[in-house]
Amino acid sequence: KAGVTQTPRYLIKTRGQQVTLSCSPISGHRSVSWYQQTPGQGLQFLFEYFSETQRNKGNFPGRFSGRQFSNSRSEMNVSTLELGDSALYLCASSDRFNSPLHFGNGTRLTVT
Amino acid sequence: AQKITQTQPGMFVQEKEAVTLDCTYDTSDQSYGLFWYKQPSSGEMIFLIYQGSYDEQNATEGRYSLNFQKARKSANLVISASQLGDSAMYFCAMREGLYGGSQGNLIFGKGTKLSVKP
Numbered sequence: 001k002a003g004v005t006q007t008p009r010y011l012i013k014t015r016g017q018q019v020t021l022s023c024s025p026i027s028g029h030r031s032v033s034w035y036q037q038t039p040g041q042g043l044q045f046l047f048e049y050f051s052e053t054q055r056n057k058g059n060f061p062g063r064f065s066g067r068q069f070s071n072s073r074s075e076m077n078v079s080t081l082e083l084g085d086s087a088l089y090l091c092a093s094s095d096r097f098n099s100p101l102h103f104g105n106g107t108r109l110t111v112t
Numbered sequence: 113a114q115k116i117t118q119t120q121p122g123m124f125v126q127e128k129e130a131v132t133l134d135c136t137y138d139t140s141d142q143s144y145g146l147f148w149y150k151q152p153s154s155g156e157m158i159f160l161i162y163q164g165s166y167d168e169q170n171a172t173e174g175r176y177s178l179n180f181q182k183a184r185k186s187a188n189l190v191i192s193a194s195q196l197g198d199s200a201m202y203f204c205a206m207r208e209g210l211y212g213g214s215q216g217n218l219i220f221g222k223g224t225k226l227s228v229k230p
Contacts, residue, residue, distance in 0.1 A: 033216030042223065043203065048216030056217050088155055097215050098164060100147055103157035 001027055004104035006091050012110045018079040021107045025072050025093030031055075032074040033101060034066060037088040046089075049074055078109075086111045115139065116204050116221035124227050125194045132179070133189040133224045135204030141165075144208050146187040147218065148178065151201040160202075163187060191226075199228045 005024040013019050025032050034046040045058040049068035066076045072093075078085055088108050092101035117136045125131040137146065148160040163171045163178045171178040179188040191198060202225075205218040 031215045043220035045217045100159040100162050106155045
């Protein structure tokens with residue numbers, strides 16, 4: 001099975017712009033989660049989608065949003081980018097409650 | 113209060129020796145899961161090992177074993193026979209409410225950077 005695929009791998013954006021990141025989960029996995037990783041805050045949970053519905057959300061402002069499509073692929077959007085949004089964004093998928101999350105390689109976003 | 117604490121920011125180990133990475137956790141849930149992930153410099157998070165709160169045996173996966181002490185709320189990772197390729201960041205994580213909570217919401221520690229010396 002192919003692993004979790006995230007595109008693009010690298011992004012450079014300017015403050016105030018918006019960005020969309022994409023994630024394709026492992027085939028058959030219906031849960032997709034997003035995480036932000038920064039040197040200062042570490043790994044922080046953004047949100048989780050299951051069967052096209054947001055099931056859980058972390059403590060991030062409304063500028064961070066996401067969605068999931070019927071094929072379980074997910075997108076994450078960040079509007080009005082700030083310098084502090086520079087981070088590695090990781091997507092993960094899983095197939096049931098007591099199974100591990102399988103992560104993609106991440107998208108490294110730099111905001112200038 | 114931190115829910116996952118990894119007290120070792122960095123560690124060195126000689127190749128072929130064993131090493132223990134510490135992790136303590138804090139939860140009031142009876143049902144939870146504990147995970148260890150490895151993150152090489154490339155950025156991908158690689159799943160290593162899982163321990164459920166109701167599992168009586170310590171988990172093992174090849175060279176990785178999890179020393180689970182429930183009363184002490186610790187879940188230390190033991191890597192036997194270290195290899196140069198084991199050099200990476202290691203993260204301990206917890207999922208609370210194992211069968212009713214969020215499947216995708218893991219709480220991560222700050223990580224331990226392991227360096228294996230030849």
